[in-house]
Amino acid sequence: MTLPLLSPDAALFLDFDGCLVDIAPRPDAVVVTPALRDRLSALHRRQGGAVALISGRDVADLRGHLPDFPGFVAGSHGSELSLEPGRITTLHQVDFDAPALHRAARDRAAPHPALLVEEKPHGVALHYRDASQLRDFVETVMQDLAAQHPHLVLQPAKMALELRPGGVGKDSAMAHLLTLPPFAGRMPVFAGDDTTDEPAMAHAQSRGGFAIKIGDGPTAAHHRLSDPAALAAWLDASLT
Ligand SMILES: O=P(O)(O)OC[C@H]1O[C@H](O[C@H]2O[C@H](CO)[C@@H](O)[C@H](O)[C@H]2O)[C@H](O)[C@@H](O)[C@@H]1O
Numbered sequence: 519m520t521l522p523l524l525s526p527d528a529a530l531f532l533d534f535d536g537c538l539v540d541i542a543p544r545p546d547a548v549v550v551t552p553a554l555r556d557r558l559s560a561l562h563r564r565q566g567g568a569v570a571l572i573s574g575r576d577v578a579d580l581r582g583h584l585p586d587f588p589g590f591v592a593g594s595h596g597s598e599l600s601l602e603p604g605r606i607t608t609l610h611q612v613d614f615d616a617p618a619l620h621r622a623a624r625d626r627a628a629p630h631p632a633l634l635v636e637e638k639p640h641g642v643a644l645h646y647r648d649a650s651q652l653r654d655f656v657e658t659v660m661q662d663l664a665a666q667h668p669h670l671v672l673q674p675a676k677m678a679l680e681l682r683p684g685g686v687g688k689d690s691a692m693a694h695l696l697t698l699p700p701f702a703g704r705m706p707v708f709a710g711d712d713t714t715d716e717p718a719m720a721h722a723q724s725r726g727g728f729a730i731k732i733g734d735g736p737t738a739a740h741h742r743l744s745d746p747a748a749l750a751a752w753l754d755a756s757l758t
Pocket of ligand 1: 533534535536537540541542543544545546548573574575576643645647675676677678680712714
């Protein structure tokens with residue numbers, strides 16, 4: 519199916535890692551270029567403000583990488599929402615002791631310095647990009663932690679496993695945003711690269727919009743682009 523250009527009347531939802539930016543060795547090593555910042559600002563103007571980022575990262579982290587992005591940001595796999603820089607609300611509150619979870623993850627990872635613990639307000643990620651031989655160990659640790667935290671669910675990520683709140687997702691974050699101006703009444707378009715993006719892709723298509731899978735792998739999306747550079751080219755073509 520031919521990928522159409524983005525209509526100015528559409529509501530645009532964008533994933534971050536592996537979609538807007540290339541995957542990097544560590545979460546804090548992603549490169550946000552001036553061109554990406556300008557592109558997001560131009561899209562935000564052109565779409566009348568209907569551009570949102572929906573990420574597995576927590577909002578504070580993501581806003582830190584894109585401090586001049588004026589649009590809405592949903593973070594922590596749809597658990598958090600920020601309608602403007604500096605303000606974060608919880609979309610889905612789960613009852614768990616985040617500091618205790620982070621401490622337990624740090625303690626379990628401590629014997630393996632190559633593992634990276636990413637502490638999030640709504641969960642935790644255990645990254646094994648520098649130690650792929652530890653994947654089974656990471657799975658055991660995260661399953662143990664999941665068993666101790668019944669309101670959290672396991673979320674596979676790229677060279678990482680995460681625990682995030684159950685009962686929420688990028689699809690529910692998108693559905694919520696589509697009730698708010700300037701998104702309400704617009705056709706949703708979602709681009710993402712990972713399993714956590716699949717429900718949002720299906721949701722966009724179920725509402726008459728379309729979805730773009732970035733990279734390889736099975737997907738519900740009807741369109742595919744090879745990498746973040748190809749997505750950038752499509753966005754730039756839509757802007758001209
Ligand atoms: O929903 P996203 O915006 O795509 O975020 C998904 C996760 O991305 C980050 O981890 C991934 O990207 C890192 C930087 O490229 C990479 O080093 C790591 O191996 C990947 O798993 C982020 O750290 C997570 O919090 C996000 O949930």
